[in-house]
Amino acid sequence: MVISDETRSKIDAEIGNFPQRRGALLPALHLVHKDHGYVSTDVAKELAEIFEINPIDVMEVVSFYNLFYDRPQPRHHAHVCTNLPCSLRGARSLLRRLESHFGVRAGEATPDGKLVLGHEECLGACAYAPMMRVDDTYFEDLDFEKAKTILDGLE
Amino acid sequence: MLKVPYVTGYLSEHFGDDGFGTLSGYEARGGYRGLRQALDTSPEDLIELLKSSGLQGRGGAGFSAGMKWSFMPTDSDRPKYLVCNADESEPGSFKDRILLERAPHQIVEGILIAAWATGAEKTFIYIRGEYAFPADQVDRAVAEARERGYLGAKVMGKDFAHEIVVTRGAGAYICGEETGLLESLEGKKGLPRKKPPFPAQYGAFGMPTTVNNVETFSHVPHIVCKGADWFRGFGTEKSPGTTLFGVSGQVQRPGLFELPLGTPLDEIIFEHAAGLLEDRPVKGVIPGGMSMPILPANQLDVPMANEFLRERKTMLGTGGIMVMDDTTCMVRVACVISYFFRDESCGQCTQCREGTGWMNSIVERIERGAGEQSDLDILLDVAGKMEGQTICAFSDAAAWPIQGLLRHFREDFEAHIRGKKCPFPGSFEL
Numbered sequence: 139m140v141i142s143d144e145t146r147s148k149i150d151a152e153i154g155n156f157p158q159r160r161g162a163l164l165p166a167l168h169l170v171h172k173d174h175g176y177v178s179t180d181v182a183k184e185l186a187e188i189f190e191i192n193p194i195d196v197m198e199v200v201s202f203y204n205l206f207y208d209r210p211q212p213r214h215h216a217h218v219c220t221n222l223p224c225s226l227r228g229a230r231s232l233l234r235r236l237e238s239h240f241g242v243r244a245g246e247a248t249p250d251g252k253l254v255l256g257h258e259e260c261l262g263a264c265a266y267a268p269m270m271r272v273d274d275t276y277f278e279d280l281d282f283e284k285a286k287t288i289l290d291g292l293e
Numbered sequence: 294m295l296k297v298p299y300v301t302g303y304l305s306e307h308f309g310d311d312g313f314g315t316l317s318g319y320e321a322r323g324g325y326r327g328l329r330q331a332l333d334t335s336p337e338d339l340i341e342l343l344k345s346s347g348l349q350g351r352g353g354a355g356f357s358a359g360m361k362w363s364f365m366p367t368d369s370d371r372p373k374y375l376v377c378n379a380d381e382s383e384p385g386s387f388k389d390r391i392l393l394e395r396a397p398h399q400i401v402e403g404i405l406i407a408a409w410a411t412g413a414e415k416t417f418i419y420i421r422g423e424y425a426f427p428a429d430q431v432d433r434a435v436a437e438a439r440e441r442g443y444l445g446a447k448v449m450g451k452d453f454a455h456e457i458v459v460t461r462g463a464g465a466y467i468c469g470e471e472t473g474l475l476e477s478l479e480g481k482k483g484l485p486r487k488k489p490p491f492p493a494q495y496g497a498f499g500m501p502t503t504v505n506n507v508e509t510f511s512h513v514p515h516i517v518c519k520g521a522d523w524f525r526g527f528g529t530e531k532s533p534g535t536t537l538f539g540v541s542g543q544v545q546r547p548g549l550f551e552l553p554l555g556t557p558l559d560e561i562i563f564e565h566a567a568g569l570l571e572d573r574p575v576k577g578v579i580p581g582g583m584s585m586p587i588l589p590a591n592q593l594d595v596p597m598a599n600e601f602l603r604e605r606k607t608m609l610g611t612g613g614i615m616v617m618d619d620t621t622c623m624v625r626v627a628c629v630i631s632y633f634f635r636d637e638s639c640g641q642c643t644q645c646r647e648g649t650g651w652m653n654s655i656v657e658r659i660e661r662g663a664g665e666q667s668d669l670d671i672l673l674d675v676a677g678k679m680e681g682q683t684i685c686a687f688s689d690a691a692a693w694p695i696q697g698l699l700r701h702f703r704e705d706f707e708a709h710i711r712g713k714k715c716p717f718p719g720s721f722e723l
Contacts, residue, residue: 155458157372157498163480164463168422189480202482204464205422221384222583222629223541223615230722259466259633260384260583261423264541264613265548266296274425 140180145169149188160189163199167206176207212247214292217258218270229268233257235282253292296391298549300565302535303515305551308395314430316437319398325443327514331406332451339410346521347533352378352506353582353610355599364493365411366501374497375407375416376478376504380462380469382421383582384633385613388537389507391549393420393427396511397434401457403510405448406517408455411503415456419474422463432459466637470685471504473639484639485685508537528554532598540566542616559593562616573618577701581610583630584690586697607697622717623702624709627656627695634691645688648679652695659706660723662714669706673699
């Protein structure tokens with residue numbers, strides 16, 4: 139078994155919150171991402187058993203949502219918001235400078251597997267632009283130096 | 294850091310107090326009085342109160358909240374549900390995030406009043422996946438409310454049961470569309486449903502469901518406590534109440550401002566947001582989130598309420614105001630907007646799936662200097678064929694801003710085509 143007993147019992151508790159079993163699929167996917175960082179073929183098979191659906195039904199949902207992944211991920215995700223309010227305040231210049239600092243293009247991972255640098259659509263921080271999301275945390279009112287310090291400091 | 298509006302009103306006056314997010318802090322400032330009062334009022338009278346207050350949904354469409362509640366069947370023994378739409382993803386909008394972070398109990402109280410009025414047994418609060426911190430605040434508030442007996446088998450000791458489930462999306466703009474949200478809640482891809490049937494007949498898990506926005510629920514306790522006439526004392530006759538305007542872009546003081554509906558756009562930009570950076574002139578303003586058509590600099594006198602904005606061929610949307618100065622290249626704006634919609638189209642309907650891609654390719658070509666005059670006709674033709682043709686309003690929302698840009702800034706597009714390059718080197722970087 140790839141999914142731990144502890145996670146299985148959390149998934150069971152989520153299933154109890156919904157009138158139909160499948161309602162807990164997104165919560166379950168969030169839980170397995172916490173443990174594994176992505177949904178492997180084995181995880182998909184086990185989730186399919188739990189939810190009494192086919193593995194392809196699990197992967198179809200995984201592929202639809204930006205926060206779910208079907209392959210191993212770097213340790214961190216750093217996404218600069220490049221939607222209009224942030225772009226008007228220099229978000230794309232910030233992203234370009236971070237790209238050259240890390241030697242990667244947006245969407246690529248650093249060779250040491252530390253982080254993937256990306257751009258993302260509006261994150262709901264429009265008045266505090268430019269901003270980026272690093273995993274679950276927002277960093278707002280950024281400039282290049284601040285963003286670089288935050289990302290360099292990641293483990 | 295937690296954010297607080299610069300101008301506050303009844304929704305946000307306590308946002309500066311860190312204790313307001315806790316149950317004891319909320320109750321110390323009058324919280325849950327509305328619920329207590331509502332539970333002594335009949336559901337019918339509550340729905341009438343909401344209708345007469347004129348509260349319009351604050352999620353973008355502006356539909357009467359009381360009417361929406363009244364669509365819930367009263368002669369059915371099927372379970373009924375509420376959904377709090379906290380999937381805020383409309384570019385330029387961030388008010389719901391601040392409401393979730395600073396005033397989660399205000400939302401819970403609004404939900405419980407709505408639950409009593411509609412006979413709903415359970416509410417799903419669907420929070421966008423990226424809002425991890427806001428979701429934690431709501432989780433905590435729901436746990437506190439349950440602990441205090443405001444949720445569960447006997448809400449405030451009355452013969453009324455209600456439970457709230459907090460759940461998170463996973464990064465898909467389309468799940469803000471109410472039936473896309475319902476599909477997502479059921480553990481599926483967020484593909485919007487054909488309507489009818491509407492959610493009040495066939496909603497979450499096939500049961501009667503009412504979906505309201507975070508801010509809509511937040512107004513409800515105040516209306517119950519102070520009455521419909523009090524509420525109508527704010528705003529315009531057709532659009533009562535305040536709203537949280539979010540101002541972003543090239544202004545000196547970007548932020549949230551709680552102001553009555555009908556406040557003139559220029560007052561919001563120049564007085565509250567302190568005007569533009571370096572005192573530059575305005576070129577254009579998107580008044581209500583990215584789906585809403587842009588207004589040019591000579592139309593900033595418009596009162597921010599739908600009855601006035603519609604006359605200018607735009608809408609209030611989510612109240613997200615994006616301000617652009619005179620250096621802005623409107624073709625670059627079109628590139629950013631059309632890329633977003635191309636990226637987020639769910640792909641069910643051909644007009645939307647193909648049309649968003651066409652529009653994005655054409656405006657990017659024009660920005661590169663490779664556009665032709667006939668491209669403008671194609672753009673308008675494609676946009677026209679995307680309107681009113683699809684399962685949900687996403688396709689319209691993708692077409693409107695491009696039509697608006699061509700209506701007011703056609704000269705920007707033509708200058709690119711004539712000169713075969715972007716004539717705005719000082720504009721924001723693409």
